[in-house]
Amino acid sequence: MAEGGETASRVRLITVDDNHDGQRLDNYLLGQLKGVPRSWVYRVLRRGEVRVNKGRCKPARRLQAGDVVRIPPLRVSEKDAEEAPKGLQHNIEESIIYEDNLILIVNKPGGVAVHGGSGVSHGVIEALRASRPNAPFLELAHRLDRETSGCLMLAKKRSALRSLQELQLAGKIEKRYLALLSGRIRKGRWRADAPLKKNTLKSGERVVRVDPEGKQAISNFEVLQRFEKETLVSVELETGRTHQIRVHAADNGTPILGDPKYGDEEANRVMKEMGLRRLFLHAASLRFDWPEPGNRFQVEAPLPTELQAVLDKLAGSI
Structure with a gap:
């Protein structure tokens, strides 16, 4: 030493x-x-x-x-070299909702990063590698924001990672999210196609803005349930830009509740009193042909109990 x-x-x-x-x-x-x-x-x-x-x-x-x-x-330092805590390892292993010899899908808990960095020592990938020290290969196939829960795909072989990346680039993986938006929305469906551009503030914080010079971004929203001042929606993505749903929802004037970056501060305060302690955004399902055309793959991640409890309270107050 x-x-x-x-x-x-x-x-x-x-x-x-x-x-x-x-x-x-x-x-x-x-x-x-x-x-x-x-x-x-x-x-x-x-x-x-x-x-x-x-x-x-x-x-x-x-x-x-x-x-x-x-x-x-x-x-x-020994501290820096420590592997992911056993509690996190157990939590992530318990969150696996699908696994075969090629891919693994986790119902990622909200508040857990997908990987270490930016002040976070360990994330999902570090926890899984620590709990499976003999695994020859394990890589993230895509990303979710730290506060977003739900379906997170990992590949267990290089060939599987390539296939998943190719499917995503071709727009052949159907990703559906659930989000609770501020405001009572009347229309059943709408398509958000505002281009998005990443920006870095003087503080170093990264934000995404609607910008004509930004990259194409398309989100399809559908109203599922309306409450007094809130609306539960389903969102299907045609593109996968950073913070896409969060920015498109805010640009519509109906930001996601619990969103500290793009949300409404007063609405977030009210929802915190209702028990909402995090961003209400959940990657609910994935659908794609795997590993060959005609073999339809679908997996769903149940809504976390803390988010379901918020919906139950809202339904009871109508």
């Missing part, structure tokens, strides 16, 4: 196998260095301490089977 409560290691040379062919270098390192802070991984990449076939390379480089990756000696 190094001085100051640090652990150190030697240079490692790892040959990339077929299971990791085509994977980004940064994601490969994060998978190999379980429990190591993401900041350390990107720092050694910037410094050129990670080499592929003896050459410097960028984080986005796609690896090929047979490549030799040089990983520099680790020197991180």
Whole structure:
């Protein structure tokens, strides 16, 4: 053990196998260095301490089977190197709603990040890797905001990850969300197609705005249940932009309740008194053809009890 409560290691040379062919270098390192802070991984990449076939390379480089990756000696504190807490591991394992030899789907709890970073040490992927130390491959197939609950897909093989990514790029994965919006909405269905653009404030906070120069974004809303001053809607996405549903809902004048970034402060305060402690956005279902056309795959994630309790209170107050 190094001085100051640090652990150190030697240079490692790892040959990339077929299971990791085509994977980004940064994601490969994060998978190999379980429990190591993401900041350390990107720092050694910037410094050129990670080499592929003896050459410097960028984080986005796609690896090929047979490549030799040089990983520099680790020197991180024991605290930083700790694996995901056992409680989080158990919670995520208990949240799995579908698993086969290719894919795994978690009903992600609200408030749990999909991966560590930005002040969060561990997320879903770190918890699963820690609880399954002998798993040869495990990668996120997409993302959900930290406060959003529901269906989160992971791939257990490189081939499965590629297939899922191709399906998403082609718009062939039907993603349906449930959201509770501020306001009593009359119309049954509407299509939001305002283009969205990411912005970074002086504080460093990332926000997304409607902007004519932004990327195309399409969300299809449908009213499911109306309350006195709130409306439960179903949302199906045709695109998958950052904060898409949250920004489209706010642009409509009916922000998602419990949303601290794009929501209505007074409405959020009232709903907090009703028991809503988080963003009311839930990835309710996924539908797609898998693994070949004609084999229809569908999975649904039950609404979390804390969100269902809010709906029950609203229904009882009408």
